[in-house]
Amino acid sequence: xxxxxxxxxxxxxxNTSNYTDFSVQEFKLKTPHADDVTLDIExxxxxxxxxxxxxxxxxxxxxxxxVAGHEIVGKVTHxxxxxxxxxxxxxxxxxxxxxxxxxxxxxxxxxEQYCPEQVDTYNAKFPDGVESQGGYSTAIRTHQRFVFAxxxxxxxxxxxxxxxxxxxxxxxxxxxxxxxxxxxGIVGIGGLGVNFAIQFAHHLGAKVIVFSHxxxxxxxxxxxxxxxxxxxxxxGFADKYFDKIDYILSAADANSIPLGDLLSTxxxxxxxxxxxxxxxxxxxxxxxxxxxxxxxxxxxxxxxxKEANQMLKLAAxxxxxxxxxxxLPMSQAAKAIESVKNNTVRYRYVLKQDLA
Amino acid sequence: xxxxxxxxxxxxxxNTSNYTDFSVQEFKLKTPHADDVTLDIExxxxxxxxxxxxxxxxxxxxxxxxVAGHEIVGKVTHxxxxxxxxxxxxxxxxxxxxxxxxxxxxxxxxxEQYCPEQVDTYNAKFPDGVESQGGYSTAIRTHQRFVFAxxxxxxxxxxxxxxxxxxxxxxxxxxxxxxxxxxxGIVGIGGLGVNFAIQFAHHLGAKVIVFSHxxxxxxxxxxxxxxxxxxxxxxGFADKYFDKIDYILSAADANSIPLGDLLSTxxxxxxxxxxxxxxxxxxxxxxxxxxxxxxxxxxxxxxxxKEANQMLKLAAxxxxxxxxxxxLPMSQAAKAIESVKNNTVRYRYVLKQDLA
Numbered sequence: 001x002x003x004x005x006x007x008x009x010x011x012x013x014x015n016t017s018n019y020t021d022f023s024v025q026e027f028k029l030k031t032p033h034a035d036d037v038t039l040d041i042e043x044x045x046x047x048x049x050x051x052x053x054x055x056x057x058x059x060x061x062x063x064x065x066x067v068a069g070h071e072i073v074g075k076v077t078h079x080x081x082x083x084x085x086x087x088x089x090x091x092x093x094x095x096x097x098x099x100x101x102x103x104x105x106x107x108x109x110x111x112e113q114y115c116p117e118q119v120d121t122y123n124a125k126f127p128d129g130v131e132s133q134g135g136y137s138t139a140i141r142t143h144q145r146f147v148f149a150x151x152x153x154x155x156x157x158x159x160x161x162x163x164x165x166x167x168x169x170x171x172x173x174x175x176x177x178x179x180x181x182x183x184x185g186i187v188g189i190g191g192l193g194v195n196f197a198i199q200f201a202h203h204l205g206a207k208v209i210v211f212s213h214x215x216x217x218x219x220x221x222x223x224x225x226x227x228x229x230x231x232x233x234x235x236g237f238a239d240k241y242f243d244k245i246d247y248i249l250s251a252a253d254a255n256s257i258p259l260g261d262l263l264s265t266x267x268x269x270x271x272x273x274x275x276x277x278x279x280x281x282x283x284x285x286x287x288x289x290x291x292x293x294x295x296x297x298x299x300x301x302x303x304x305x306k307e308a309n310q311m312l313k314l315a316a317x318x319x320x321x322x323x324x325x326x327x328l329p330m331s332q333a334a335k336a337i338e339s340v341k342n343n344t345v346r347y348r349y350v351l352k353q354d355l356a
Numbered sequence: 357x358x359x360x361x362x363x364x365x366x367x368x369x370x371n372t373s374n375y376t377d378f379s380v381q382e383f384k385l386k387t388p389h390a391d392d393v394t395l396d397i398e399x400x401x402x403x404x405x406x407x408x409x410x411x412x413x414x415x416x417x418x419x420x421x422x423v424a425g426h427e428i429v430g431k432v433t434h435x436x437x438x439x440x441x442x443x444x445x446x447x448x449x450x451x452x453x454x455x456x457x458x459x460x461x462x463x464x465x466x467x468e469q470y471c472p473e474q475v476d477t478y479n480a481k482f483p484d485g486v487e488s489q490g491g492y493s494t495a496i497r498t499h500q501r502f503v504f505a506x507x508x509x510x511x512x513x514x515x516x517x518x519x520x521x522x523x524x525x526x527x528x529x530x531x532x533x534x535x536x537x538x539x540x541g542i543v544g545i546g547g548l549g550v551n552f553a554i555q556f557a558h559h560l561g562a563k564v565i566v567f568s569h570x571x572x573x574x575x576x577x578x579x580x581x582x583x584x585x586x587x588x589x590x591x592g593f594a595d596k597y598f599d600k601i602d603y604i605l606s607a608a609d610a611n612s613i614p615l616g617d618l619l620s621t622x623x624x625x626x627x628x629x630x631x632x633x634x635x636x637x638x639x640x641x642x643x644x645x646x647x648x649x650x651x652x653x654x655x656x657x658x659x660x661x662k663e664a665n666q667m668l669k670l671a672a673x674x675x676x677x678x679x680x681x682x683x684l685p686m687s688q689a690a691k692a693i694e695s696v697k698n699n700t701v702r703y704r705y706v707l708k709q710d711l712a
Binding site for chain 2: 175248268283291292
């Protein structure tokens with residue numbers, strides 16, 4: 001079998017102070033392995049994580065030049081000898097993770113996203129030292145465990161945002177029982193997958209209550225499948241929902257949401273998961289706030305391949321797709337990044353290949 | 357049937373600034389109801405809650421004069437016409453709750469401790485306005501739902517601390533699956549039921565790891581059934597326990613425990629419940645601290661009658677009993693309260709009747 005391409009080109013930055021100063025450079029792809037899949041990138045979603053990383057909000061860059069992007073859809077150009085699941089020409093996706101040890105209990109238990117040796121799609125390093133670079137680029141190579149087949153029914157630009165934003169909300173929803181007979185609260189309608197969260201919770205069979213401080217998103221929420229829309233800026237908004245909610249998924253900056261009020265709506269032993277990762281700690285969270293119903297608050301990190309496949313199947317069957325603000329050529333990444341940074345993005349930007 | 361006694365005498369205080377200035381006064385018991393059980397009090401445990409209340413740490417007193425104590429064991433002197441479960445002369449106990457609505461889903465679902473109309477055993481009011489007064493007194497009357505039969509195998513002074521401290525740890529342990537094949541972490545060995553937590557978790561069949569900053573309690577912990585004792589003052593104490601613990605129960609002042617390290621020991625989707633209720637919020641708790649294993653932190657509030665009966669049965673069968681520092685005459689309540697307040701109590705004081 002022929003050797004796969006060794007390099008790709010991408011839009012990267014070198015300095016978090018100039019986080020929209022993208023330069024096009026060539027970079028080395030992952031050292032090829034018999035389990036690897038190489039793909040030419042067609043589209044890449046712009047995720048809040050990209051902005052946190054490029055602006056330095058989550059710390060310094062791990063390499064002198066970093067390509068962001070981990071909502072990647074493209075076409076397979078090469079597969080290693082061990083790869084049976086994919087073939088050249090097939091449309092596939094890569095999300096926020098590109099490797100794990102694949103040997104530990106977590107990896108063997110469909111929890112590879114919680115493997116302590118997990119490697120992020122960009123701004124990280126493979127075990128051999130090669131830098132991982134993201135999807136604002138021409139190609140990516142990674143282990144087949146972290147590659148997902150995209151169903152024909154889903155357009156590439158609709159599939160891309162599912163692979164981080166979608167999976168990030170789908171995994172905790174299914175793990176926490178969102179389904180028939182359950183009432184799920186969704187908090188923080190905005191970029192990070194909330195439009196997916198509403199749709200997934202609805203199509204999984206749950207009753208969906210959206211809690212939002214953006215009343216102008218009410219129509220969107222209801223049209224996506226929310227049963228009720230509650231404005232959290234109204235005093236006493238939570239009273240009516242006391243003991244009504246089985247599970248709450250928050251994609252908001254959790255340190256600024258009305259945590260006490262939201263927790264009061266949970267049934268006994270209920271849970272609130274925050275997939276929003278604000279820079280600051282939760283403000284004023286006391287055990288007492290969960291004493292009246294044995295509630296708990298937790299977090300979650302993307303999802304497993306098993307969950308990704310389950311999500312893509314559901315999306316294909318139910319016609320679930322994101323609301324996309326605009327599909328831009330990749331060279332306009334700066335516009336998308338600025339818009340996410342300034343919170344003028346309504347839901348999601350997707351970048352389309354223009355380097356290849 | 358004869359009318360039950362209308363009043364009792366107790367040791368109460370009027371001013372949180374002089375929280376050991378007990379006076380003996382007569383007070384009105386709960387207005388009798390056909391579902392009520394009246395008992396003469398034999399012993400009463402001294403709980404951390406008593407100190408929080410008497411010192412004003414949890415707020416002002418709700419009445420001009422308050423009798424603390426909610427770990428009560430005594431003998432039935434009267435039962436209402438609807439009471440079939442208990443008979444006069446029987447040894448019974450009352451814990452931290454004396455009423456709830458008994459009509460809502462929570463009450464009907466063995467979650468009466470989470471009923472929004474729950475009435476605390478002292479420093480609260482019954483719906484008709486009568487003040488609830490605690491067990492540093494000669495008698496108490498309450499609804500049969502909040503009265504527990506004490507098995508013959510358990511001595512009164514051993515049973516008393518089970519009714520708040522014991523139940524407070526037993527309920528979350530059983531709700532969160534402590535049992536064979538599970539590893540449970542216990543944090544904050546001290547007054548609030550940790551000696552029960554170790555014993556219950558052990559006798560429920562779980563492997564028990566105690567995390568403590570008091571190395572001088574190691575022998576006690578191991579003798580009570582802990583499989584391992586970990587000193588949290590050693591750097592990197594948590595490393596060895598990465599991904600090893602299914603569930604953590606903390607009875608410590610949670611805002612000062614090494615929360616990040618402890619959470620790192622949890623398996624995927626694990627949980628830490630704090631039954632300690634510090635006055636301050638958790639310091640620096642961020643969703644990120646739970647992103648690597650989808651962990652969560654929560655709280656819990658005493659337990660249901662169903663759980664109390666299950667606990668007392670287990671304790672009787674397994675010979676579980678608290679470590680008691682001293683059984684004091686009730687007139688020495690001040691000594692016990694000061695000792696809990698100054699943290700010189702090792703585990704528990706129990707007060708013995710001396711007014712009747």
